Amino acid sequence: MDIVLRNNLILITTGFETLNTSWMKEFLNHHTRGMLFLPKAVLVFRNASLQKMREEFLKELSCHYAKTHDFNHEFFLRSMLKFDTQPIKIELDKMLEPESVKVKLYAYDKDTVLISLDQPNSWVLNYMRSQLEVYVERGTDVSLVVDVSDLKAKARLERTLNKRHILHYQIQYMYDNHFMSKLYCDFANFSFGDLAKADELAEKKEFYTILECPVGASQDALKKSYKKLTKVYHPDKIIHEAPHMLSHYTHKFQLLQEAYQALRIVS
Known part of the structure; x- marks a missing residue:
């Protein structure tokens, strides 16, 4: 294990054995809402x-x-405590062979999704919780039941499932042929007679999804969400902690600007 005290974070480089110690897992389990999962690390x-x-x-x-x-740890501890407000980055010291984890998805109906693992994996489940916690109705050490009754929740679920690499785990999502049809059954009776209007509506729905707002949200709601998300995804937030994520954040930031400009009403 190595620990480096940088100006903007505490960097811990260690092996998977230390990551699975009880004191490390307890700390991380309580901070799932404030964690960013990276392919080789977690940022707390x-x-x-x-x-x-x-x-x-x-x-x-x-x-x-x-x-x-x-060596005596007391002096080093005092030094770490001076980094009181800085994030903690815990990074694997070597990239292990990816381990496949199967995650099953099942839609009870258009409003409720079950996410389940064949066996407990706190890292994968903590990632799911960190992304979906406000929508989780209940859960166990191998499953989560998620409320996706509005467009914002469905958009959050889609973004969560887009990530397939957590630490050294490679996630394989599995679902039956009825999963998508159940989840999006609201669109089953949609008429595409007027293709121009349909395309326009689809584009607008995508803009609302990007801004994490329900379709038809008020201008105040759009503005509030836009300001909040641009702070979260501003490229300057990630350039030092995880420079390899810079292109992702830049793309997301540009999409937010495009969506807001398309939906806002200029008086």
Whole structure:
């Protein structure tokens, strides 16, 4: 294990064995809402309500690090505690052979989706929770039941399923032929007689989806969501922590601008 204190984060480079220690998993399990999952790492942002847990985690981390490098940990702990507000990046020291994880998707109806794993995998499930938590109705250590009754929730589910690489896990999504038809049955009776109008409607729906707003949302709602998302996806937010994600954030930022310009009403 190596720990580097940078100006903008605490960088921990370690093996998968340390990632699976009880004190590490407990810390990460409580911070799922403030985590960014990367192909080889997780980025944990500060949560003020979990400050005491963060301090306990840094204490455990310092003790573990001191034992493996044979030095007194107290001075190093004081140094880490000075990085009170900075994110913690936990990165694998080597890329393991990708391990395939099968995730089954089942739509009870257009409003409810079951996500299940054949066997417990806290990393994959924590990723799902981090993306879908506000929509999760209930869950176990191998499953989540998600409410996707509005367009915003469906858009969030689609984005979640687009990511297939978590740490060294390669996710394989499995679903039957009825999954999509159940999930999008609202569109079954849509008439495409007027193709021009249909194309225009589809494009507008896509813009609303990008802005994470329901179709027909008010101008105030669009503006509020636009401002919130552009702060989250501004390229400057990621350029130092994860430069390889820069193109993704830049593309997302451009899509947000395009969608807002298309839907806003200029008085």
